[in-house]
Amino acid sequence: MTATPAATVDMGLSVEKMEKVAFILKTTAHPTRIAIVQLLAAQESLSVSDISEKLNVEQSLLSHHLSGMKLKGILSSTREGKNIYYALKMREVIDVIQCLAACMFL
Amino acid sequence: MTATPAATVDMGLSVEKMEKVAFILKTTAHPTRIAIVQLLAAQESLSVSDISEKLNVEQSLLSHHLSGMKLKGILSSTREGKNIYYALKMREVIDVIQCLAACMFL
DNA sequence: CAAACTTATGAACAGTTGTTCATTTGTACA
DNA sequence: TGTACAAATGAACAACTGTTCATAAGTTTG
Numbered sequence: 057m058t059a060t061p062a063a064t065v066d067m068g069l070s071v072e073k074m075e076k077v078a079f080i081l082k083t084t085a086h087p088t089r090i091a092i093v094q095l096l097a098a099q100e101s102l103s104v105s106d107i108s109e110k111l112n113v114e115q116s117l118l119s120h121h122l123s124g125m126k127l128k129g130i131l132s133s134t135r136e137g138k139n140i141y142y143a144l145k146m147r148e149v150i151d152v153i154q155c156l157a158a159c160m161f162l
Numbered sequence: 163m164t165a166t167p168a169a170t171v172d173m174g175l176s177v178e179k180m181e182k183v184a185f186i187l188k189t190t191a192h193p194t195r196i197a198i199v200q201l202l203a204a205q206e207s208l209s210v211s212d213i214s215e216k217l218n219v220e221q222s223l224l225s226h227h228l229s230g231m232k233l234k235g236i237l238s239s240t241r242e243g244k245n246i247y248y249a250l251k252m253r254e255v256i257d258v259i260q261c262l263a264a265c266m267f268l
Numbered sequence: 269c270a271a272a273c274t275t276a277t278g279a280a281c282a283g284t285t286g287t288t289c290a291t292t293t294g295t296a297c298a
Numbered sequence: 299t300g301t302a303c304a305a306a307t308g309a310a311c312a313a314c315t316g317t318t319c320a321t322a323a324g325t326t327t328g
Contacts (some may be wrong), residue, residue, distance in 0.1 A: 118305095155261040213274095220318085
């Protein structure tokens with residue numbers, strides 16, 4: 057990004073908000089990641105292999121998605137024996153997706 | 163994408179919905195594009211140079227964003243003399259962003 | 269027609285993303 | 299200790315994105 061957009065735009069959204077929106081959008085904008093959020097909205101916490109099975113996504117790829125999401129503060133993880141359990145940290149994301157799903161088809 | 167996620171996941175969201183969500187997310191996930199949607203939510207239609215001034219984004223870059231969004235069905239455009247006016251075609255996107263902005267900070 | 273203006277287009281390029289594969293690290297338990 | 303299982307990591311690579319720059323194409327008006 058080089059040109060800086062005007063400080064505020066007609067509607068209520070400040071640039072910082074637009075950027076936060078864009079951030080959440082970007083880090084969630086992938087079917088697998090949305091599915092992950094869905095699962096963790098319903099389950100509190102799940103191990104990598106749980107998720108891998110439920111979503112039918114290969115271990116390594118899933119791990120990449122998960123650690124990316126963790127890095128960006130969306131998920132958290134804790135080890136428990138052999139397994140590592142992931143959970144939703146940034147709960148807003150649930151609302152966001154919920155919200156999207158709702159207002160997109162009416 | 164190679165592995166196909168399970169057909170449905172715990173919550174109400176089908177894979178098609180998740181993909182549609184992801185699509186809207188992706189095509190909107192950029193501060194400039196969000197700003198464009200904001201403008202066009204408030205203004206019905208605006209020329210490229212209008213938008214360029216308001217957002218302080220260079221002509222060519224803006225044009226690329228606009229035509230991308232048009233290509234993906236989010237915007238429409240009509241010529242009127244020298245100018246080309248863009249308008250929001252996929253109105254859901256407004257709700258989506260509105261919705262996001264709302265539920266993200268409480 | 270030419271000049272001025274508005275927008276689109278295409279090449280080029282750096283940076284990011286999604287994916288795969290092979291390898292490594294951490295843990296449990298025989 | 300060694301074997302097996304769970305998950306992370308890193309290299310490699312193709313595909314896509316955002317951006318810039320230069321140029322073209324469409325429109326208006328003198």
